[in-house]
Amino acid sequence: MGRHDDWDEELSKDTKQRRNNRRRRKISADQEYMNNESSEFIKSLDSSKGTGWMAEKKYKRMFTEIEEGLSGVLGDGPFEWVDRRVFDAVFDRLTLMSLYKLMKSGLIDTLDFPIARGKEAHVFHGTGETGPVAVKIFHTSNAVFKNLVQYIEGDPRFGGLKRRHRDLVDIWVRKEFRNLSRLEKWGLAVPKPLGVHKNVLVMEYLGNSTAPSPRLRDVKVIDPAAVYEELLEFLAVTWQKANMVHGDFSPYNIMWHGDRPVVIDVGQAVVQSHPKSQEFLVRDVTRLVEWANKNGLEIELAEAMYDVLEMDLSHIDLIDEEE
Ligand SMILES: Nc1ncnc2c1ncn2[C@@H]1O[C@H](COP(=O)(O)OP(=O)(O)O)[C@@H](O)[C@H]1O
Ligand SMILES: [Mg+2]
Known part of the structure; x- marks a missing residue:
């Protein structure tokens, strides 16, 4: 638990505020309708291994809050490869939490469409307070690692390996952010780094409203x-x-x-x-x-x-x- 304390704190702070708000005014019928709508999606996640956590009350509320912002990548858009499998692989619990944080901070309002998928990361077109942004989401588990984990998990000598893998990914992402900043300081042509949270990197988007610039x-x-x-x-x-x-x-x-x-x-x-x-x-x-x-x-x-x-x-x- 320890390492996500700040997150839990964040949520309970929010919960308190929400309760207060509710006391002040009743949730409008619109809001109620929206909540019901989104819970359909969340309900469907119940059956999916790995995303069942979303149905948990506190996460459910968090996800409901950002669901609209994620609608571009929830699988009903024109990008057929963003199906459930991809969703499950890219948007695991901690990644959604990172997006939640970045959305709360205003750096990202919406994730609009996928730009590229690689072995290590997916890149999305997003929109933030200042306009379009590129959002690079690093995978936190890869097939190779999963393969290793089955031999290591349960062996007490390797406790916390999964977490250590995640930490490594987070360090890697911060390194990309820092490298971008350093190069930018020397006037070099790189996308401007805008923010980073755990495995999610936000940077200047290179492209137009429909497609990224070519390589x-x-x-x-x-x-x-x-x-x-x-x-x-x-x-x-x-x-x-x-x-x-x-x-x-x-x-x-x-x-x-x-x-x-x-x-x-x-x-x-x-x-x-x-x-x-x-x-x-x-x-x-x-x-x-x-x-x-x-x-x-x-x-x-x-x-x-x-x-x-x-x-x-x-x-x-x-x-x-x-x-
Ligand atoms: N800032 C950006 N704006 C627009 N598209 C981007 C941006 N950064 C990356 N991309 C797109 O995503 C692809 C993968 O990004 P890259 O950083 O090379 O990740 P990988 O580690 O998967 O190679 C790029 O080839 C490019 O098409
Ligand atoms: Mg590349």
Whole structure:
């Protein structure tokens, strides 16, 4: 229990307030109707293993509150893959609690539609107080882990392993948030990090109202030389100024947004002192050189490496915090 105390506290605070509110005015008929409507969905979850908890009173109320905000991903939208299985896999109890928190804070009002699903995370289009946001929800259990768990669970020597796995995921997500912040401070083109709670990361959305911007691998750019220069400088600033290396730099993790490349997926980025940072740097530069050569440029790896390490960046300065 201990670790969710703050959550329970949050709920009981809310419960008290709700009771007070109710004393003051009766729930309107509309509200009553809405509650009944949503409980149909929750009732249907009763039978589903893993989501039965939603029928518990306090969670039920929480879920009812955010259900409308989640309607885009509840399975009746145009995205057929968001079926019950996906819902169960992505929106487990603690994830819904994180969304609840983020919704209460105003960072997210609604989750509108899914953008991408990966092995480690699903990305959704959301809307918050300030407009559209991208919401990256990391899976907290994966098949591999589940497979391991059956051997470990019940063995007293490994108590709390599940929780430790979750903690690891949470740390990973915070790392992606921090990496984004650090890169952004150096003026690099990354989505602006907006917030993070446990396994949910909220950031600037890159795209229009119906679809995310394409990835660099999916577009044919008009001026590859200019894009190459820009990405080379990205790698140079990341290394020389932010003292980091992306670690998974590739046309899959670069979006083409507003006629410019924007780099995403920085969870694995490491600082220079990491034992593998140089190896990662060479790999990142190699990927860029491969992309350049595929796009008609003639670039040597050694030349690109030299540029990343030695490029004059005296014009690049830390961006002051606005607040
Ligand atoms: N800020 C964003 N705005 C719009 N779409 C995004 C954003 N971040 C990620 N995506 C979409 O989600 C996909 C997966 O995101 P990514 O961060 O690369 O996660 P993964 O770890 O699963 O590779 C991307 O290829 C892109 O299509
Ligand atoms: Mg990726």
